Amino acid sequence: xxxxxxxxxxxxxEAVINGRPFAETLVEVLYDINEQLQLEDIDLPLTNVRPVKxxxxxxxxxxxxxxxxxxxxxxxxxxxxxxQLEKLGVEYTVISVGKKAxxxxxRRPSIRVDRFIEGGSFPTVxxxxxxxxxxxxxxxxxxxxxxxxxxxxxxxxVRSDPVIHTLLPLSPKGEVLDVNGNSVDADxxxxxxxxxxxxxxxxxxxxxxxxxxxxxxxxxxxxQDPVQILDxxxxxxxxxxxxxxxxxSMASEVASRMNAMxxxxxxxxxxxxNLSIVYNRERQAxxxxxxxxxxxxAEALTDID
Amino acid sequence: MTLxxxxxxxxxxxxxxxxxxxxLSTNSGQIGVLxxxxxxxxxxxxxxxxxxxxxxxxxxxxxxxxxxxGNNKITILVNDAEKGSDIDPQEAQQILELAExxxxxxxxxxxxxxxxxALRRARTRVEAINxxx
Numbered sequence: 001x002x003x004x005x006x007x008x009x010x011x012x013x014e015a016v017i018n019g020r021p022f023a024e025t026l027v028e029v030l031y032d033i034n035e036q037l038q039l040e041d042i043d044l045p046l047t048n049v050r051p052v053k054x055x056x057x058x059x060x061x062x063x064x065x066x067x068x069x070x071x072x073x074x075x076x077x078x079x080x081x082x083x084q085l086e087k088l089g090v091e092y093t094v095i096s097v098g099k100k101a102x103x104x105x106x107r108r109p110s111i112r113v114d115r116f117i118e119g120g121s122f123p124t125v126x127x128x129x130x131x132x133x134x135x136x137x138x139x140x141x142x143x144x145x146x147x148x149x150x151x152x153x154x155x156x157x158v159r160s161d162p163v164i165h166t167l168l169p170l171s172p173k174g175e176v177l178d179v180n181g182n183s184v185d186a187d188x189x190x191x192x193x194x195x196x197x198x199x200x201x202x203x204x205x206x207x208x209x210x211x212x213x214x215x216x217x218x219x220x221x222x223x224q225d226p227v228q229i230l231d232x233x234x235x236x237x238x239x240x241x242x243x244x245x246x247x248x249s250m251a252s253e254v255a256s257r258m259n260a261m262x263x264x265x266x267x268x269x270x271x272x273x274n275l276s277i278v279y280n281r282e283r284q285a286x287x288x289x290x291x292x293x294x295x296x297x298a299e300a301l302t303d304i305d
Numbered sequence: 306m307t308l309x310x311x312x313x314x315x316x317x318x319x320x321x322x323x324x325x326x327x328x329l330s331t332n333s334g335q336i337g338v339l340x341x342x343x344x345x346x347x348x349x350x351x352x353x354x355x356x357x358x359x360x361x362x363x364x365x366x367x368x369x370x371x372x373x374x375g376n377n378k379i380t381i382l383v384n385d386a387e388k389g390s391d392i393d394p395q396e397a398q399q400i401l402e403l404a405e406x407x408x409x410x411x412x413x414x415x416x417x418x419x420x421x422x423a424l425r426r427a428r429t430r431v432e433a434i435n436x437x438x
Contacts, residue, residue: 223347232348
């Protein structure tokens with residue numbers, strides 16, 4: 001199972017790498033457009049900052065078990081956040097992604113769940129689209145005022161952390177603010193990259209370096225109102241954020257599974273060794289016992305003579 | 306001079322090669338792009354992208370996004386894109402019927418918005434197979 005999980009880590013890595021041209025171009029264009037629109041007042045539905053009465057929490061877990069503490073950590077983080085929100089007097093709604101989260105929330109009818117989404121074995125754009133559509137309609141209809149994403153960030157092959165990122169409202173610069181109000185700017189957006197260094201899987205995080213090349217000529221005309229164009233781009237950004245969260249989650253899940261299985265295998269090997277030793281000792285003890293009986297019996301017989 | 310067209314979706318590069326001409330559906334109507342087009346940026350609606358190369362037209366269904374045209378290089382960023390030849394007609398028709406049924410059942414602002422989007426996507430896919438002109 002460890003080898004199977006290792007193969008899946010490769011696939012997760014490839015998926016992320018394939019998604020990079022899209023995300024990079026998007027960030028570039030977003031930045032360029034924003035530069036040209038700096039002076040204008042933009043008012044887009046997805047950037048509406050409203051007083052927060054209800055928060056939507058997207059909880060991303062996996063479909064299968066045998067992955068150590070992966071699913072539980074995410075769910076615990078979500079529960080902690082729900083506790084925080086309750087204390088602040090803010091209501092919440094959950095969008096649960098993944099069989100494990102679905103099972104958990106189904107057992108707790110007291111928590112209001114908006115939708116249960118079950119993913120396939122690998123995150124696809126269509127899944128991200130489903131979640132994005134749901135979130136989009138929730139936000140635009142003012143059912144929720146803020147949307148947060150609870151997923152596991154892939155730190156390294158042996159470590160992954162559940163994190164909470166604010167997805168909506170988007171700040172007009174495409175910034176996503178952390179729960180503490182720290183901005184994870186599009187400039188400093190991180191892309192994680194699994195590579196093979198010296199034959200071993202390792203992790204590189206790189207920050208997006210803003211490239212100012214002449215690809216986008218400064219006299220770019222807008223076919224439609226710039227507002228309309230930004231309007232079209234925000235859902236794309238939303239989609240790619242959600243997809244990336246799904247992919248990171250998947251990679252973390254697979255890495256946890258790899259570790260859990262590796263530990264299980266080691267434990268099983270040790271258990272087998274111990275059991276073998278105990279078994280052999282018993283066997284030898286029994287044989288020794290039988291030999292002693294036979295010898296004693298033989299001794300006894302010769303004595304009578 | 307040929308145009309270089311790049312169609313990107315969040316998880317893969319759908320198209321990355323040279324074409325002679327494209328016709329793109331935007332929010333404000335269809336636009337045709339020939340070599341040496343002026344640089345513009347436009348939003349792309351859920352609709353069909355037609356590509357001409359070697360005297361033949363290819364269709365691709367695009368699910369909304371954004372396009373940037375400049376210096377004979379077109380970059381289209383969309384949520385999802387499917388080549389007309391890759392879509393199964395039966396399946397697309399079924400999905401269209403399902404979407405229509407969903408729209409009729411939909412209640413409430415939210416469901417109607419979602420159902421509408423799904424219907425437009427399904428319709429685009431069906432059109433992409435048919436419109437090979």
